[in-house]
Amino acid sequence: QVQLVESGGGLVQAGGSLRLSCAASGRSFSSYAMGWFRQAPGKEREFVAAISWSGTYYADSVKGRSAISRDNAKNTVYLQMNSLKPEDTAVYYCARIGDGGGSYYYPGSYDYWGQGTQVTVSS
Secondary structure (H helix, E strand, C coil): CCCEEEECCEEEECCCCEEEEEEECCCCHHHCCEEEEEECCCCCCEEEEEEECCEEEECCCCCCCEEEEEECCCCEEEEEECCCCHHHCEEEEEEEECCCCCCCCCHHHEEEECCCEEEEEEC
């Protein structure tokens, strides 16, 4: 069974930075693409970033302000977010791509999800 545990969220002023972490249990972590999604109140869950053997992928809304990375020795994926804006406020989730693969941008492609960590950006 795979478990994903996010951490690093919090309250930050606009223009600040946060680094989110996602620790994964289970084997073969390095074999799977990992993604970050977010969900604001009243909105659908949306793609933020993903990392796979082929590279990194970002939503236009965070491109240039965020960086996804992973440490396979620690079974951990990170999301560094800079120049945060109030519209970045959301619960952030990490997820592992399913065995069937699929688009990195689509939540349905992922089969395991963490419980989420709240990010609040004040203006």
